[in-house]
Amino acid sequence: MDSWILTIIIFSPFVGAFALLLARRGNDAAIREGALYYAFVTLALTVYAVVRFHMGTSEGGGSGDFVLTAYVPWIVSGEAEGAAIDIAYRVGVDGISIWLLAMTALLSPLAIWSSFTAIRTRVREYYILLLLLQVGLLGVFCARDLLLFYVFFEFTLIPLYFLIGIWGGPQRRWAANKFFVYTIAGSVLTFAGIVYLAYFAYTTTGAITLNLQTLTRMGQSGEIPLNVQRWLFLAFAAGFAIKVPLFPFHTWLPLAHTEAPTAGSVILASVLLKLGTYGFCRLSIPILPDASFMLAPIVAVVAIIGIIYAALAAWVQTDIKKLVAYSSVSHLGFCMLGLFSLKVAGVSGGVLYMINHGLSTGALFLIVGCMYERYHTRDINKVGGLARQMPWLAFFLIFFTLSSIGLPGLNGFVGEFLVLLGTATSAGMSDGIAPGPLGFAYVIPAALGIILGAVYMLWMCQRVLFGPVKEPADTPDTSTGLTRDLTHREKSILAPIAICCVILGVYPKPMLSQFEVAIERNILGGPGVAMRASAGPDPSFPGSDDLHGRHGGRPLHGARNSSTASGTGLNGASGPVGAAAQVVGLAHPASEMVSFNGVVLDER
């Protein structure tokens, strides 16, 4: 079953959508419960996949390979081996995509559940579209063929276009059009890039292939010249940067968010935006490593501008949804910064940031939805003192605010810290990966964004939750069966997300170590790059499964530091101190660094 589990997961919501299509119109309760049921089935299947993934990787020693793979020829001519055209249905997951898949599968049923009272018209169509949207999202994270990736990537636009355009707010048509046209304009360029990449593969290997495995190997072994990489990078970035959205391509997002129904906003913020960052992380960086290295400073500067700019813009919003939307732009700037540090710490921080942002911002949109259903307004000036009226809502709002502003102990902090750490130490080699393009100077303005993040979120909390009670006339509206404070349904939607936030904040290590293996192998490392990086006493590193043994070849500094460490009077601290001593020992002698740089420059 393992080779088909991903396919079953991806298309299970599709089966659900089809079943809803057959359901009798008008029986709303049955339809929404059916939709929820199918989403939960998908979640259960995903949990099974996560478990299988763990078992598979622990058997294989955590090599970072793609597992649970499936292959069906799609557009193939000639024999399977050495075919002239090799475009296939290929799926598979590694330590990164399995978690993004899990996040999508977790948030989808919650988003469906949150719509129970909010959606009153065209109920059947609504849930069918939500389930279809889920198909596309799940597919993107599993795709191992570039064409398949692109199909899923674009497919997500269609359901969301209708979700915003039909069930949205007053300006929904304009918002849906802007969203659709803007994003598709970018991804057309991405498609051009994909086509060229296929052509390029044909010129070098003699086969038109969009197999990501092959393309990644090609990129990492330096077979794509820098000039080609640069153009391809720009083409890919056109689609992904709009999706992320990276400053200054972000103006569609606040509009789409404000107009979308709650579930649409949740999926949009939590998962859809991640398609952009995932694209950068899965395609641009591994396939185009040299262009990524070269253009990273520009991407980082743009990301930092976005962090500060969007944080400031969020501060003066009076529409809560718009505020959260701008906060997304700011947060995804951090994510991009981490990815383009091109360091294990930074990239795993960036990937974790995707998940954190998905959880906390998704939850924030859910909470705003709860408020909107009761008060029919999202205007900060029209409500106040809600902590007294809705203590549960206040609890969750403060909780997710804290998660979002990176309070240590919750998930947001871990991602933020790793991003900044990776950015700061980008030029070093402590993780055995080639030096990255960024440096400590990038951290300072980015950290300013952390202050601003607290400013606007706490400002919003103060206005909405504290002070004297202020409610619009004739509210709260409980006509749809809501209570004044959150109902059990709403609490059950938010609680699992909150639990995930705590777990990821307190013990993120299991997830992070899976990220790291995958990043070293599939994003940054790859056979070629890693070989260059570890040119030195330990050439067996890339093939070696034993992550912890790979620095054994450099005893010089390690020995110095462990001896000094034991002399500090810190008795009995062999565990962490010894381990930390090794980190210090990692640093390469300067001469090695220089020769390494020389190699890279020559190859370029």
Next chain:
Amino acid sequence: MSIETLKICGIVILLAPLAGAVLAGALGPVKLHGRSHWPAILGVAAAFIAAIVLFGQVRSAPAGETAAAVSVYEWITNGTDAAFTVDFLIDPLTAIMLLTVTGISLLVVIYSRDYMREHGSPLRGYERFFAFLALFVFSMCALVLSGNFLLLYLGWEAVGLCSYLLIGFYYGRPAAAAAAKKAFLVNRVGDFGFGLGILLIYFTFGTLEYGLVFQMVQEGMTGVGDALTNGRITTIALLLLCGACGKSAQLPLHVWLPDAMEGPSPVSALIHAATMVTAGVYMIARCGAIFTASPIAMTAVAIVGGITALFAATIALAQTDMKRILAYSTISQLGYMVLGVGVYAADSAIFHLFTHAFFKALLFLAAGSVMHAMGGIIDIRQFGGLRKILPWTFLTFMAGSLALAGFPLLSGFFSKDEIIHHALTVHPVLGVLGLVTALLTAFYTFRMVFLAFYGPQRVPEGVHPHESGKWMLVPLVILSIGAIGAGYVNIEATGRSFHHFLAPVFEHTFAAASPAHAAAHGVAATAHAGFWTEYGLMIISGGLAIVGILAAYILYMRQDWLPGLIRASAPRSYRTLWNKYYFDEVYDAGVVEPARQTAHVCVGLDDYLIDGLLWLVTAIVRGIGLLLRPFQSGMLQGYALSMVAGIAIIVLLVFWA
């Protein structure tokens, strides 16, 4: 010391209050209601007992082995072999801090049992309060126990969060909500520097473990084995100092602490006087290796501390809100502590932290008791002569005030004197500032005492004053004993046991780097010290305290027309003091407003420039469409005509070529 015992103690110290918090928060609203204080009290008591055991372990450890690093679990991996771990560093400094924190917390939690019955917020106030308070104890203990900078940062931010939640406890009051936000944000500004400092430490040394970092600093090496430059270590120290300024309310980031008095009085006592605000001092003392490696940073620390001490004391002269006077006095006393570490007397600073925890917590709790009796009013202009109605409160408040004023032979006297003594030897000017501050401290403290407790009996209208119950008085009495007697753990007669206990922590940092090393700590110097060098300063500072008290007595008891005259003769200075040197106004006009204007500009750019450019792009596309539209008119004749024309052109071209 057995590592296992230490580990268990550390975990109990952390998890017991956390469990208390969770229980109070989760069961409080549904089951416990009025009994919600029990999880908190029991949790904190367990932590206190564990802290005593831990203290015993450290105390009984043989010399040279008083420090231990205890690893708990791997927290965050970072792509290298060394993950960031949750680990404890347990040494005498940790032990003292833990005793202080858990001990004072326990008294405050007990006190709150009665106090919060009447001062709870309408909705679930009681449960919420105890949940937050226990959460605070957890966070503060995490801060103190931490064995690396990352866990320190966790505790650092988490105490800030608890402070935020508790300042905003009466969230219905806009002032409280604003004060909570202000506290969090001002602290975030400090943490901006602090966080960058931590990143720079990692950047430089490749690790965040205390032991390794400090070792490398003392060897003068970076993580890759290069020489550590002065500029780098100074930058790190100054960035850390920035964090300390935020947390310990030092200039120029002190503005949040007076506003924080919007929180309930037990919170002011515990968080904003005894424990959390001392985190900055603790951190500087802990990072002694880093700070002492940079003379510039040490001077900066001393200057910040010395000036803050005097500056806050002057503001306290003109305030009338009892809790705000105490808040400025806290800032001022924290200034002394920072000055203490800045003049290489970290043990004296920690000693002052220890005694200050007693008498300042006592003063806040006693002020809370006054507030309790006065129906929530705390302005000393509105009541007076409370000595008779609130006898216990008066006596305990008096004990705290005498200790704060530095009255001879009380706790504050000994600890403050040590700091001033060291300051005079290292930075004489700052030492003199410290002496002036001591005079002012005595004056403003007793101004408050005389106005509130002496004179004719006056109470606000409609208030029926009553002495507090025993749940409140017992902690007050215990704290009074501490305020009077805590100083005796560190005098010659008791063998300066506090000093000797802490000595191993600072022997390679502050003690070794001190310019006054030989004079202050050398055995020979102490043996030959004459009467005047030994006791002269004590007499001067004790005398200053008495002069300050007498001055307050004359101004507010005997010649009570004098204060009005002084106010009238220097209206501008008075107004400056009353308005706290206009710091809030300057920050508003200089930082907040420009930032908000920029924010509006950003939104404008979004709406007009960026969207305008987008419109332009679409307009070009649309324009091309408009140009081409006439050709798609749908009329057959037109198509036929253009077809003929096209063929004609092609034919022409072919033949022409």
